[in-house]
Amino acid sequence: MNKAIIVTGGAGFIGANFVLDWLANSDVTVINLDCLTYAGNRENLASLEGDARHIFVQGNIGDSELVRGLFTQYQPCAVVNFAAESHVDRSIHSPEDFIQTNIVGTFRLLEAARIYWGGLSDDDKAAFRFLHVSTDEVYGSLKKDDPAFREDNKYEPNSPYSASKAASDHLVRAYHHTYGLPVLTTNCSNNYGPYHFPEKLIPLLITHALAGKNLPVYGDGQQIRDWLFVVDHCRGIRRVLEAGKVGETYNIGGWNEMANLDIVHTVCDLLDEARPRADGKSYREQITFVTDRPGHDRRYAIDATKIEKDLGWKPQETFQTGIRKTIQWYLDNPEWVANVQSGSYRDWVEKNYAERG
Known part of the structure; x- marks a missing residue:
């Protein structure tokens, strides 16, 4: 089997960070399939220009002919599926996009993988993996004193986004139990860091x-x-792909539970240090409370004991170290920020927040 993996959604926030991290640690070629919607950005991958290990293909995971062609041409040993519509507020305004990408798209990607995998030799079949990246939001909401989400929690999604991700998780599970496709699923908590599209809380606060x-x-x-x-x-x-048990789910969390308002205060205080306002006042002066969004889950928390116990992974960054790195990245990359804040982004912010004022 050729040394190549297919990464879907590899120009988005988490996907691009994964591709950059993968190629910093491996010579295995990445076939990067991304349809470049508003959140997919080729600028995230600018440092890979001219790198023969990175092959970018613009296209949709729902395009069965394209996806099957990629399997045939590149003969990958794994698929890592990041491709998803992922913003809760957008799912409230435009739920159909989430159904098409997260459910129908995942189904078509699974079908292409199943057909390809079925034609491999026994050794290559055994080595192949389909890793599906999901979210803690499929588990619903926790009360203040509830234990954190474990892999065996029942699914109780509360938004069109989380419901569509829950459906895709079920499809992945079904393809393993029905067809034997060697799948792995990861459910992560809220990510933050470089290249994060500024509709999400932390980059929105910074910008x-x-x-x-x-x-x-x-x-x-x-x-x-x-x-x-x-x-x-x-x-x-990477660790789950390398050593995870086929058919298993692994929750990946940061052990950093914080209230949103505490996040806002932390970002303001760090910006007060790193880039003080011209008038000498704190950025906290800009905080404005707006009407809550419909169906807003009160608490998510990930119990990441299983991945630490079984695979030896735990986060290297605390929130304090990670948020400092994140803020510094945004301060150092104003051109990236300006380029992603297009007219359509501004229109969306106006629509989503102005009506809550």
């Missing part, structure tokens, strides 16, 4: 603060999330 805009906080800001530095997540995925 809005520097631009002198309001820092919108949903409801009372006491929604609790577990935060995982994206490079730690990428290391976890």
Whole structure:
């Protein structure tokens, strides 16, 4: 079998970080399939220009003919599926996109993988892996004192986004149990870090603060999330791909539960140090509370004991070290930020937050 892997959604936030991390640690070629929607950005991969180990293909995982052709041409030993619509607020405004990409797209990718895998030699069949990257949101919401999500928690998705991801997880499981396809699933907590599209909380806070805009906080800001530095997540995925038990699910979390308002205060305080406002006031002055979004889950938390116990992975970054690296990256890359903040992005921010004011 050729030394190549297919990475879907590899120009997005987590996918691009994974591709960069993979090629920094391996000579195995990456076939990077991304349809370059608003959140997919070739600039994320600029450092790989001219690198023969990175082959970029613009296309959709729902394009069965294209995907089957990639399997035939490159004979990969693994697929890592990041391709997904992933923003809860967008799923509330436009749920159909999430059904098409996250459910139908995953189904078509699985079908192509199943057909390809079925034609391999016994040794290559045994070596092949289909790793599906999912989210802690499929488990629903936790009360304040509930134990963190484990891999055997029942699924209780509460948004069109999380419901579509839950459906894709079930399809992956079914393809293993029905056809024997050697699958792995990872469910991660909230990621943050470089190349994060600025509709999500942390990059939105950084970019809005520097631009002198309001820092919108949903409801009372006491929604609790577990935060995982994206490079730690990428290391976890590599470890699951390398040593995970076929058919198993591994939760990848950062052991960093924090309320959203505490995140906002931390970002403001670090920006006060690194890039003080011209008037000498704190960025906290820009905090504005807005109406909460429908169906907003109160708390997510990941119990990452299994991956640490079985595979020896644990995060290397604390939230304090990771958030400093993240803020510094945004301060050092203003051109990247300006380029992704297109008219369509501005229109979306206006639509999503103005009506909550």
